Amino acid sequence: xxTIFGRGPSLQLRLFITVLLSLAGIVSDARFHLFDGMRLYIxxxxxxxxxxxxxxxxxxxxASLQLSSRSQLLKDNQQLQQQLFLLRSDLLRMAELSQENRxxxxxxxxxxxxxxxxxxxxxxxxxxxxxxxxxxxxxGVEHHVYEGQPVVNDQGVIGQVVSVGKTxxxxxxxTDISHALPxxxxxxxxxxxxxxxxxxxxLTLKNLPRNVDIKDGDILVTSGMGGHFPEGYPVAKVTRxxxxxxxxxxxxxxxPLATLDRLRxxxxxxxDAKSMGPLPVMSSAATVSAAQPAMPATDKNKxxxxxxxxxxxxxxx
Numbered sequence: 001x002x003t004i005f006g007r008g009p010s011l012q013l014r015l016f017i018t019v020l021l022s023l024a025g026i027v028s029d030a031r032f033h034l035f036d037g038m039r040l041y042i043x044x045x046x047x048x049x050x051x052x053x054x055x056x057x058x059x060x061x062x063a064s065l066q067l068s069s070r071s072q073l074l075k076d077n078q079q080l081q082q083q084l085f086l087l088r089s090d091l092l093r094m095a096e097l098s099q100e101n102r103x104x105x106x107x108x109x110x111x112x113x114x115x116x117x118x119x120x121x122x123x124x125x126x127x128x129x130x131x132x133x134x135x136x137x138x139x140g141v142e143h144h145v146y147e148g149q150p151v152v153n154d155q156g157v158i159g160q161v162v163s164v165g166k167t168x169x170x171x172x173x174x175t176d177i178s179h180a181l182p183x184x185x186x187x188x189x190x191x192x193x194x195x196x197x198x199x200x201x202x203l204t205l206k207n208l209p210r211n212v213d214i215k216d217g218d219i220l221v222t223s224g225m226g227g228h229f230p231e232g233y234p235v236a237k238v239t240r241x242x243x244x245x246x247x248x249x250x251x252x253x254x255x256p257l258a259t260l261d262r263l264r265x266x267x268x269x270x271x272d273a274k275s276m277g278p279l280p281v282m283s284s285a286a287t288v289s290a291a292q293p294a295m296p297a298t299d300k301n302k303x304x305x306x307x308x309x310x311x312x313x314x315x316x317x
Contacts, residue, residue: 043165133173156234156257184223205252211241
């Protein structure tokens with residue numbers, strides 16, 4: 001005689017089956033990449049939701065801009081005029097230095113470094129897991145984004161793309177504990193590996209001897225040895241160097257130059273110009289050529305005022 005409430009498998013058996021299926025799924029995805037297609041569809045499906053979730057923030061930002069006082073706008077306009085003047089003078093000098101660098105490389109027989117192509121992307125969301133430092137940007141396969149692509153901003157290196165959807169992508173920050181980046185010390189060209197520590201404001205340089213020539217305040221830049229990041233982009237500044245006798249290696253900590261906890265806009269880099277296709281990009285050569293002709297005095301105020309309406313690329317979100 002069957003009872004109304006049938007008795008199923010025990011809780012222990014159900015837990016064991018669930019754990020076994022989970023392990024099988026993890027191994028299959030790690031070794032055979034069985035869920036890559038499913039992950040792409042999930043990212044594509046979630047992309048409109050992320051865009052929709054960012055609408056309230058955009059509305060609040062727009063309202064705050066509209067409520068800015070006239071005096072604050074005039075002050076910002078004056079500051080932007082000064083910054084624009086300094087940047088234009090630097091760009092004029094950069095054009096000459098770029099030509100000189102090209103001539104010297106040709107003289108030495110070294111390959112000439114091509115300018116990377118760039119595209120601005122906006123941060124849509126931040127990973128809620130406190131132990132994972134990842135962000136989602138509003139560019140994907142439609143914009144020729146690819147896995148492993150370097151991501152920077154106006155302060156330094158941000159991270160690299162680890163997952164790509166149709167209209168959005170996921171970026172792993174350099175301070176994530178699973179990330180490592182080949183760097184060199186700008187002062188003496190010493191090469192090292194900067195690893196994430198799980199702290200948003202800290203990197204570590206591992207396995208370096210106690211007598212290594214590194215000092216507090218040294219600037220670390222990308223070495224170009226890893227194949228993902230182009231050479232010469234600023235990464236971090238050394239904040240601690242300790243060589244205790246009981247340890248065979250030096251303890252070296254560095255702080256990222258980019259403020260990773262206040263990101264709003266980032267730059268995607270393409271080292272191969274052909275891989276990006278005909279998309280409009282920010283080219284440093286075009287910027288230099290545009291900065292060379294003198295600007296009439298009557299147009300300076302208009303240009304500075306227009307610059308005030310363009311959102312700044314902040315170091316963090």
